[in-house]
Amino acid sequence: MAIMSDMQLNVHVAKGRENVVRELEYVAREIDHPKSQLVLDAIELYLRRRRGGRPAKVELPVYAEMDVVAPLRRADIYEERSDGRFGSA
Numbered sequence: 001m002a003i004m005s006d007m008q009l010n011v012h013v014a015k016g017r018e019n020v021v022r023e024l025e026y027v028a029r030e031i032d033h034p035k036s037q038l039v040l041d042a043i044e045l046y047l048r049r050r051r052g053g054r055p056a057k058v059e060l061p062v063y064a065e066m067d068v069v070a071p072l073r074r075a076d077i078y079e080e081r082s083d084g085r086f087g088s089a
Helices: 015-031 035-050 074-086
Strands: 060-064 067-072
Touching: 015 035
Parallel strands: none
Antiparallel strands: 060 067
């Protein structure tokens, strides 16, 4: 069994792409995340999409007087739309 340790990735940034690094630094400071983590998250998302994977499931909360009542699922939204169009069965 191989034991993995931390790895380092050095990236060459072409002169015309320096603004990307500046924007990355700005966002990293703004959200208080390490630049390396943001880069790895972006690479992971790119690779997942390239493999045909879908983004992680996101649940949106439903608020009633500022209290979370229940998570809102995409299926719930479409169900409400179809009920409105075709009537409830």
